[in-house]
Amino acid sequence: MRFAIMILLGSTVSGAVNLLAAEAHAGSFTGDFEFRWLNEPTNQHRIMRSLGENSFKDDDGKVWLVPKGTKIDGASIPPVLWTFAGSPFTGNYRRASVVHDFYCDTDTEFRSAIHKMFRDAMAADGISGWELASKYAAVSVFGSGCGKPDNLLGALFSGTIEGFAPTDELKANLQQLSEGTDLGTVADRTETVTAIAQVQKPQTFMALAEFRRVPSESNFQELQNAIQSEQPSDTELDSLILLTGATVPEGSAPLPIP
Incomplete structure (x- = not known):
């Protein structure tokens, strides 16, 4: 699974927060986002499976559906990043990361659209200002394996x-x-x-x-x-x-x- 969104999500941003003040995001989540840990001996990483259907509606009204039974893991993040990224399954961006991870692992949406959805979802999960902008920017330029390549x-x-x-x-x-x-x-x-x-x-x-x-x-x-x-x-x-x-x-x- 591609979980590029974990990079640096454990970081915090201090200082004045006025970036994007006039550019509010108003997305919303549906579903409980409940998962069960799995034990799969063929995979070295922790894996969770969703217990129900979940979704996120972005600023444009598009619904990003994550089906019941979706598997989520952190295998795509190089170990060196985990030293300062923290766990991919914690934090107030957790729901945003679940939706982003699922769509990064498909070829149904363009890469930039998936990352923008993640930005909107982080905002809906309470992240704002410098933290929102810097994490969105880092995720957007990190690697090349998410969704369909953009022109x-x-x-x-x-x-x-x-x-x-x-x-x-x-x-x-x-x-x-x-x-x-x-x-x-x-x-x-x-x-x-x-x-x-x-x-x-x-x-x-x-x-x-x-x-x-x-x-x-x-x-x-x-x-x-x-x-x-x-x-x-x-x-x-x-x-x-x-x-x-x-x-x-x-x-x-x-x-x-x-």
């Missing part, structure tokens, strides 16, 4: 983008990166893209790229600090997440695969 270039140059300029020069540069030519280091790529696209929240963009390259505790702290300092809006953060995926495409740097 990143298509989304960047045909969707609603804020925080940088989606110019023809940027498109050509990102297309070159997607083809695996003249990649250079991640730091060099982010510096070049920042200049070409006139990225307005450069610290957040660079921190996203570094966390995607190496999802370590120190890189997550840098991401938290950048988001707290630059205060990107929901749309800006979504745009930077897309830009990060296109700047550090799969196969261009060692990435964790849930």
Whole structure:
């Protein structure tokens, strides 16, 4: 099962919390979210099975259904992350993580949609401000094994983008990166893209790229600090997440695969 959402969910964020204050989320859960621990000798990890049907209705009114009997585990998280991630089955984001885990393990929904649902679900579970933004951002750029891959270039140059300029020069540069030519280091790529696209929240963009390259505790702290300092809006953060995926495409740097 893909449980990418566990990374760093045990972290807390201090300081003023006004990010997303004007961008409230209003999703809701249905179901008891009751599970039974299983003992399966062929699996080294703990596994739980849902005892009933559960669901989450997101901000747009879409219902994300988790069937009765769904198995949930934490096998997708590299052991090194568990030292600062904590248990994937605790915390006030538990219901959000269950729904996210189920859909990450399917190919019915696009990756970005699953992560946005997780953001809305965390908000419905009481997470807000810097904690919500930083965990959502970290989950969104972590690994490459959740749901259906997005058409990143298509989304960047045909969707609603804020925080940088989606110019023809940027498109050509990102297309070159997607083809695996003249990649250079991640730091060099982010510096070049920042200049070409006139990225307005450069610290957040660079921190996203570094966390995607190496999802370590120190890189997550840098991401938290950048988001707290630059205060990107929901749309800006979504745009930077897309830009990060296109700047550090799969196969261009060692990435964790849930």
